[in-house]
Amino acid sequence: MQRRPALLVALLASALVSGGLAVGPPAAAAGRAAAAGGGPTLSVDPAAARHPISRDIYGMNFADAALEKELKLPVDRWGGNATTRYNYLTDTSNRASDWYFENIPENVADPGALPDGSTADQFVEKDRAAGTSTIMTVPLIGWVPKPAREKLCGFSIAKYGPQQSIDPWDEDCGNGIAPDGSFITGNDPTDTSIPAGADFVAGWVKYLGDRYGDAAHGGVKFYNLDNEPDIWHETHRDVHPKGATYDEMKATTYAVASAIKATDPAAKTLGPAGWGWNSVTLSGADQQTCNTQGGSCWANPPDRAAHGGVDFGAWYLQQMAAYEKAHGTRILDYYDNHWYPQGNGIFGENDDEATQALRLRSTRGLWDPTYTDESWIGQTVKAIPRMKALTEANYPGTKTAITEYNWGALDKVDGGIAQADILGIFGREGLDLATLWGPPANDDPGAYAFRMYLNYDGAGSAFGDTSVRAASTDQDQVAVYAAERSSDRNLTVMVINKSPGAVTAPLSVAGLVGSSRAQVYQYGQADTKAVKHLADQTLTDGAATLSLPGYSITELVLPPAGRSCTVTYTRQSVWLGGFTAAVDIRNTGDTALDHWTVKWNYPGDQQVTNAWNAKVTQNGKSVTASDMDYNARIGVGGSTSFGFQGTWTSNDSPPTAFTLNGTPCAVG
Template sequence: MPPHRTRLALAVTTLLVTTGTALPAHAAGERPGAQAGRSAAEAGPALTVDLSAPTHPISPHVYGMNFTEEALAKELRLPVRRWGGNATTRYNFRLDTTNRAADWFFENIAGDNADPDALPDGSETDRFVDQDKRTGTDSVITLPLIGWAPKERAKACGFSVAKYGPQQSTDQWAPDCGNGVKPDGTNVTGNDPHDTSVEIGAEYVTDWMAHLRGRYGDAAHGGVRFYNLDNEPDIWHSTHRDVHPAGASYDEMRDKTYEIAGAVKAADPKAQTLGPVGWGWSSITLSGSDQQRCAIEGCWSNPPDQAAHGGVPFGEWYLQQMRAYEQAHGVRILDYYDNHWYPQAGVFGDDPGDAAKQALRLRQTRTLWDRAYTDESWIGQPVYLIPRMKEMVAKNYPGTKVAVTEYSFGALGSLNGALAQADVLGILGREGADLATLWSPPSSADPGAYAFRMYLNHDGKGGRFGDTSVLSTSADQSRLAVYGAKRSADGALTLMVVNKTGSDLTSPVTVNGGAPGATAQVYQYSGADLTAITRPADLPLSTRAGSATASTTFPANSITALVVADTVPPCAPTGLKAGRPTARGVTLTWSPATDNVAVKEYELSRQSAGQPVKTTVTATTRVAVADLSPGRRYTFWVRARDLAGNLGPKSQTVQVTTPPR
């Protein structure tokens, strides 16, 4: 994460559908007493779910975070957690020491929990993966492409005042460590990278991965699954300018990715790589070299590094080079195209801001998907990040997945930030992102944590948002956003509704194609209680002609999850037949049963005079029974069970008499 960005705390709520009551004045920025005079609910936009439309899987890895605390990760059964950020670019696993780069005076700082005599065992990254193993979370570990790592555990800094002269700012606890900026505002240049660091390359990465495999196994057997190919290399010239003062070029990024990603695949072929891990909007089209040079020379209309590569935007060229490597070597060294996203319209910070800023934050989530939304920042054009990245991949390197391993919309400690975060999680699933990890995660008590709870544990018993996205639309997504998904574990339909307005909105909800049940469970997070997800009364659904409808009020500034559980049992199987029996066995077959969602399994039962009923569970419609007794008469029947556990009625019976020996 670059130093000019504030690390955020978001307040978000996640529900299978979201409705919430109006938030108190202190949480939303309303004037005191505003709620008391609030008018009755307004007519809200219609919400429609179409279960007959095409669907797509929702990757569980879109619900990830960076550096999540263990208790929250365990509660959420967090799918993925990333060890990333500026300090991870220069980390020595043998010494358990990072260089904090421009974030903190370019200092080498040793880990404070490791036993130096035991290293590399017990290092920061070991402890990171240890936690993930305890919580069942996949790890993303950042590997260096920059070519430098701290040279020793002793404190050292990139811009010593004694060596390079007075500087604008110094570390109050280490006054010799400066920020690398002279009193006149110009940067210190010509410093020696060896003041803090030593050269490293593929051998270092190979050794580190061997250490990780030795402790945890390889990626195919429970070890580290994901590796980031460094962190925001296109701004090394800013964040790590003490060792890499020149912006990274097209060719440097290609060559270093070939070297390090190739080493990753040689060390652990099933490990997944993510690159080039750019910082944001400019990373999609410009190399670090062009970003640095054009910031000085104003060459944005004709960036020289891009021009030298046929005018192809950097992201597309990078993907083309990764594809060329696979074609030449038969090995895919890039699995995810990864680009960070921090909205540039000024919504950063822990403070949710005034009403205008809060409204802007909620609009800025549209940068992730909306082709009609012109970004309200210096970008000044539509971003539609996830569709854009997917289109780049499809054009330049098909089969590559898309990831956003850092993003934040701010104010996780407020309800406004929680609304934005809940909206983001819905967007990531709907738009088909493959992996995403929130930067600067919320604490367990923050509203932002409740956003994740709504998607990953809305009922406190592991209830989750569905894993297959279904077409869900709002007549006005900017006011009332809706996301829908089916849950494969039990066939439930789950909806997430985010009311982004300061008014209660009463809206019709229509499910075309037939809802799996007659009522919707309601889970809600809102300003009425920022410390809990509430459980209002169930919402009845009216079913008619293949659709289900309801009307309900979604409170102002709220998140509501609706869970329509499958309560309809399967129909009875038909066509039960028995083959020619032997003295010890017989084969039974039947036609598949039908169900409103899906049949999971069948229970084939048999009874013989004087014996208890014996049941066999099977997923097929053909069972060979081999434990019968000679010369006995048996009655067989079969029942179907669906994903939700509903057991249907018995089929017609069939009788079998086994011949004597």
């Protein structure tokens, strides 16, 4: 478990200076248990807001091997405070403030064979056996444990005097806090550690590549650029007592990330992996300084002031962009930040009624521009849109990642419901990668939240990979997410009743005509050890009323019955800067079409310049083509086609999804 920064008074001061005030529960929350009755209206439009869902959002840290294999988990992270100072050569880590700043060698079968067979190697091998990609955390801090495989203390009692807390299994290892509550300073980092820079990291990456192949050939795919460097001055203060500055983060990232890319060009990097809210705007140095000084420091922290007043996250991304411009190499692939709810008792095992309610509504902090965080933060967080806006403004093309998060109580049903809501949010908001900290046990509700997205029927069936528009008139009470599955074009709809009581909710799915039958899978508090396959749900012209038990996750799986068309897009010719293409529309439904309009979005930068046999308009990446009257009718089983010419500059990738008269079509 990660330790969150303390010093609440100083952090509260930060929130007040920034203009935010903590608020109580929204009035709507008072009606959460209102319950055995009418719920919100749910709507799904398979033709709208379509975008890919990255499967990498369904990852974990230190996943259980059996659960990892069952779920075909996409990514698994070796992370946390102990990985900041890990020596792969001796399989020894320093546990930092998590456990008395001690070097602790791992128990391995054959220490003489190291580095072969280390716990890091075992981690990679576990992932490879499950077909899971590894995220390996590498050090930027500049220190790793000494070569000797022995227990060593960062704050020896014999050397630095009495301390407030002592390791119960080693009377010489203290917590670095003197009896009067002050931090012990001036200790010697070489008591436990030796310097280790970019060469050390490059050696580890080479070792992993030699042993398992490079990132392009089944080896370690991802490298996290350390862990929460902006609180090293707390978590690793025995070797890094001063907060990391803007310039330090730039220099160490340049050195280490470029060494990784030079050693394994296909590897992907993630950074700066800050601890949370303050990490977006403040360096570690500013967090340390303003935690001490308080007051006006938060309004104008010195390290930020020395860098043009630019927030740390924006400045960091700008420096990564500058490196690529200067050297022609991208050294940062994912902008990574950790997000833990700061509301009282959420991240933990608290499970009283008030905490349950707060836990379930606070997921809105991941996306909702109208939600004021109910903690010392006291302002709008909208974590994922904020991260995406930062990358777009400062380093376009950089993906977004959250390599640690946890909303608590994964062994309780409300924690599982919150986890399911979070996974739905990740997909809808377009996050690229996420790994849950503190993964659930196999039979915990939190594990079933993952099953509902990755293996709801026990046979590997998963939630769709193309997000579509889904809306609830009260997301706090009942959340809804929807996606189309590319393998069979089925529409999957995830409905999450966040209320403890049962509700009924009307659902409408646009584009469905006549009677449709949806498969129904459900998990909830009635049976927390199984996903139930219920009787099919009938929809009439896309409408149905759902009966949702309290604290439940219901997944509807709709076959593409309403998708009575096939669109085939053919690039007839392509040359530098230009192309011609043809589109064929086939009516596979049971009624004739009297007029037609087909729409698509270009993934590239194509621009249509002229067309024949259709009226074609374009707005940004969106293209609309409609009939010319003489070819308006398409009979049952019939088809029509049209063509056009266009230009492109850097990307001529063809479209992958089409709608005909508002209905998604199969792609020919």
